[in-house]
Amino acid sequence: MDKQNGEVVLFPKWKTTLENVGFNAVKEKRYTDAVESFTTLLNHKVASHEVITALLMSLIELGQYEKAEDLCQTQMKNEEEHYYEYLHIYITILFQDNRYQELIDLLDEVFETEDMPHQNRTQLWQMYEVSKKLLMDVYKEESDQLSADFEEAIRKNELHKQWAAITQLKKQPLPSNLTFYKELLAEEKVHPMIKTGIMMWFRDRELSDTIIVRKFGRELEIVPKQLNSFQSDYIIQQIQMRLGAIEQDNPTMYEMVQRLLEHYCFVRYPLYPTELEVEAIVEALKQLGHEYLQLPYQKKTEDERVQKYKEEIELCEQHYMILVGE
Numbered sequence: 001m002d003k004q005n006g007e008v009v010l011f012p013k014w015k016t017t018l019e020n021v022g023f024n025a026v027k028e029k030r031y032t033d034a035v036e037s038f039t040t041l042l043n044h045k046v047a048s049h050e051v052i053t054a055l056l057m058s059l060i061e062l063g064q065y066e067k068a069e070d071l072c073q074t075q076m077k078n079e080e081e082h083y084y085e086y087l088h089i090y091i092t093i094l095f096q097d098n099r100y101q102e103l104i105d106l107l108d109e110v111f112e113t114e115d116m117p118h119q120n121r122t123q124l125w126q127m128y129e130v131s132k133k134l135l136m137d138v139y140k141e142e143s144d145q146l147s148a149d150f151e152e153a154i155r156k157n158e159l160h161k162q163w164a165a166i167t168q169l170k171k172q173p174l175p176s177n178l179t180f181y182k183e184l185l186a187e188e189k190v191h192p193m194i195k196t197g198i199m200m201w202f203r204d205r206e207l208s209d210t211i212i213v214r215k216f217g218r219e220l221e222i223v224p225k226q227l228n229s230f231q232s233d234y235i236i237q238q239i240q241m242r243l244g245a246i247e248q249d250n251p252t253m254y255e256m257v258q259r260l261l262e263h264y265c266f267v268r269y270p271l272y273p274t275e276l277e278v279e280a281i282v283e284a285l286k287q288l289g290h291e292y293l294q295l296p297y298q299k300k301t302e303d304e305r306v307q308k309y310k311e312e313i314e315l316c317e318q319h320y321m322i323l324v325g326e
Contacts, residue, residue, distance in 0.1 A: 015041065015044075015046050018037045018038075018040055018041050019037075019041065019048075019051060021033070021037045022034045022037035022038045022041070022051065022054060022055075023054060025037065025058075026054050026057070026058060029061075031058040031059075031061045031062050032062065034054065034055070034058040035055060035058045035059060035062065035064075038051050038052075038054060038055035038058065039055065042055065042071075049079065049082055052071070052075060053085070053089070055071070056068050056071060056072055056086075056089050057089070059071070060089075060092065060093060060096055065093050065096065065097045068089075068093050069090065069093050072086050072089050072090045072093060073090070076090065084116055084117065084120040087110070087120075087124075088120065088123060088124065091103055091106070091107065091124060091127055092127075094106070095127055095130075095131060098134075098138075100131040100132075100134050100135035100138065101135060103127070103128070103131045104128065104131055104132060104135065107124055107125075107127075107128045110124070111124075111125075111128075139172055139173055142168075142172060143169070143172040143173065143175060146165050146168050146169045146172065147169065147175060149161065149165045150162060150165035150166060150169060151180065153165055154184070154190075159191055159194075159322075159323065160323065162191070162194050163193065163194065163197070163323045163324075166194055166197035166198060166201070167197065169197075169201060170197060170200060170201040170204065173205065174201070174202070174205045174207060178202075178207075178209070181198050181201075181202075182209075182211055182212075184198060185198055185199070185211055185212065185213045185214070186212045186213070186214050187214070188214050188217075191319070191323075192215050192216065192267050192268065192316075192319060193266070193267055193319055193320065193323050193324075195213065195215060196266055196267065196269045199211075199213065199222075199224060199227070199269060199270055200229075200269070202224035203224040203225065203227045203229075205224075206224070206225040207223075207224040207225055208223060208224075208225045209223070209224070210222070210223055211223070211224060213270065215268065215271055216268065216271065216312075218271060220270075220271070222270055227270050230262075230265040230266065230269055230272070233265075233272055235272055235273050235274065235275060235278060236261070236265060236272070236273075238275070238278050239261060239273070239278055239281055239282055239285075240258070240261070242278070242282045243257055243258065243261070243282060243285060243286075246286070246289065250289075250293075250295075252293070253289040253290070253293055253295075254289075256289055256292060256293070257285040257286070257288065257289040260285060260288060260289075260313055260317060261281075261285060261313075263316055263317050263320040263321075264312070264313045264316045264317070266316075266320065267316035267319045267320055268316060277305075277309075280303055280305040280306050280308075280309055281309050281313075283299075283300055283303070283306045283309075284306045284307075284309035284310040284313060285313065287299065287306065287310060288310055288313060288314070
């Protein structure tokens, strides 16, 4: 070892010794010793491609995936000549760490944007296919457990557990048999927000079946795939536009009535207001905003429908707060 310009450098003989020690440790599966030797070479910037590859594989064997990932990303940026070798190792890290979705997303991008050698593509495609299968198995296992938790919560009438389960189920693919969930949508006794969760799950997974939904004494047939989210519905946008003037006069009230509207629509989903209801709902929200903030307000109408909508909005707010608490 010597010093040049204040930096410690390795004598060639010591460099060779560390390489031999490291490679022998790998052969004997003493990966901790291998990492120690190879890391010294890396820190002194004298690690060859073979040393870095052996270091990466040793880190993977030790389960030190974060260190291996950081090093691999660095080498992919700096060593263009060996890019695909490091890419393969990086994919291996994701695979070993059970990060199948990240692996699939990365390879989707790589296959689409990069023209790689046939041999590398074949190897990565095999890992891609295996990862897709393993990911589906993971989803299936998680989905089965969540479905069991949800059914038990329904059976025991445990509302908060129902909500927790359906919130997680919305992230999963739809099960092959939807009979249980469809029947819940037609049951009046099932909480309206649980039905909202099921409907949004169906919508996001683009279910094209015709479903019967019963909510708040009404029955309708819907096709989930054809549903908008309530934020994008034309009628909701009309209500929001008519509330816009409040934002200039009282931003606090505006945030409050917007939140009331959002929760009202969420609980009632997919029951949208009609164009004929817009004026009364806007007036109901304005009155509630002033009442909650204890501010004077000159009512524009004594329409009985306004009182009805005020009661509905407050009921939906109670439903929402009980389950979500925001």
